[in-house]
Amino acid sequence: MLSEPVKQRLATLHPEGTAELQRINQLALEAAEPTLLKLCTELIDALLQDRSPTLPQTLSPRDKAFLAFTEQFVTAVSAVSDEQVAELLRFATEDEVYSFVNALYVTDMTRRLDLVAGRVLI
Amino acid sequence: MTRQLEHETTGQGQTERLSRDRLTAGVSVGGPLESAIADFAAAAVRAQTVDPLISELVRLRCAQIHDCRLCGSLRVREALDAGLDEAMQRRIASYETGGFSPAAVAALKLCDAIIMRPAWADAGLKNELRQHFSEEQIAELCVDVVKWSQQKALVALRLEAPLADTPTLLTFDESGAPVFGGPAS
Numbered sequence: 001m002l003s004e005p006v007k008q009r010l011a012t013l014h015p016e017g018t019a020e021l022q023r024i025n026q027l028a029l030e031a032a033e034p035t036l037l038k039l040c041t042e043l044i045d046a047l048l049q050d051r052s053p054t055l056p057q058t059l060s061p062r063d064k065a066f067l068a069f070t071e072q073f074v075t076a077v078s079a080v081s082d083e084q085v086a087e088l089l090r091f092a093t094e095d096e097v098y099s100f101v102n103a104l105y106v107t108d109m110t111r112r113l114d115l116v117a118g119r120v121l122i
Numbered sequence: 123m124t125r126q127l128e129h130e131t132t133g134q135g136q137t138e139r140l141s142r143d144r145l146t147a148g149v150s151v152g153g154p155l156e157s158a159i160a161d162f163a164a165a166a167v168r169a170q171t172v173d174p175l176i177s178e179l180v181r182l183r184c185a186q187i188h189d190c191r192l193c194g195s196l197r198v199r200e201a202l203d204a205g206l207d208e209a210m211q212r213r214i215a216s217y218e219t220g221g222f223s224p225a226a227v228a229a230l231k232l233c234d235a236i237i238m239r240p241a242w243a244d245a246g247l248k249n250e251l252r253q254h255f256s257e258e259q260i261a262e263l264c265v266d267v268v269k270w271s272q273q274k275a276l277v278a279l280r281l282e283a284p285l286a287d288t289p290t291l292l293t294f295d296e297s298g299a300p301v302f303g304g305p306a307s
Contacts, residue, residue: 010264017262071124072124073274076124078277097140098150101275102159105159116243119243121264
């Protein structure tokens with residue numbers, strides 16, 4: 001989700017795009033398993049803000065697979081490997097992986113937009 | 123281990139990583155989220171306050187950084203009409219010395235800040251953008267970059283094969299939905 005100041009600014013400057021962006025962010029929360037998406041969102045925030053993520057001390061193999069995928073997706077999507085996707089498919093169906101990756105796109109790019117628009121438009 | 127290859131392909135196979143046959147229409151493919159993403163994309167496309175050539179340079183920069191084979195193979199008709207050619211497309215990789223207008227360079231720097239490193243969005247970039255664009259145009263460019271990064275999901279799954287071996291024309295209908303058709307040259 002966009003932070004409130006950025007949301008308000010963008011809603012003034014690009015109302016239609018901002019409304020649709022808010023809508024896909026809401027749907028992204030429903031498209032992936034909430035605990036997993038929250039975990040991955042913390043990693044995204046940390047990567048984009050050059051800080052260490054605050055993650056649980058104990059992570060399941062499933063959590064680790066999705067976090068590894070998320071880190072590569074955020075850092076350089078072109079370098080996601082066949083093996084990283086295969087690892088996701090050990091723990092989730094094709095539909096779940098497809099929906100998760102779309103939710104990750106929405107979360108990643110919205111966080112990026114929030115950081116940059118907060119600096120160039122406010 | 124995370125690989126940080128931003129400008130080159132990995133040498134990894136580019137075969138599809140999910141079986142399309144095992145995706146359920148209306149659940150994942152064409153499901154609520156994907157349909158809403160298409161609505162967002164159309165809303166982004168309908169905003170047209172930015173010069174179409176600059177918009178296309180930004181779109182192609184996103185394609186290049188994300189290594190999206192489909193996006194990289196498309197050319198928007200309005201940009202071709204405004205002077206885009208294949209030599210220009212190749213210069214995007216080194217756009218700061220590529221002979222582009224100062225406005226185009228500022229837009230591409232904004233694009234890089236969003237898709238590569240948000241910390242690059244500093245007071246200098248803000249000033250540079252405001253020399254060339256209104257606030258509405260900067261907002262449009264920001265939303266465009268989010269829209270043109272939609273393919274990150276398909277790139278991660280390698281479901282973004284190009285439609286043809288040569289550049290393909292991309293236009294949009296009145297609603298902002300993409301229409302693919304014919305060679306771009």
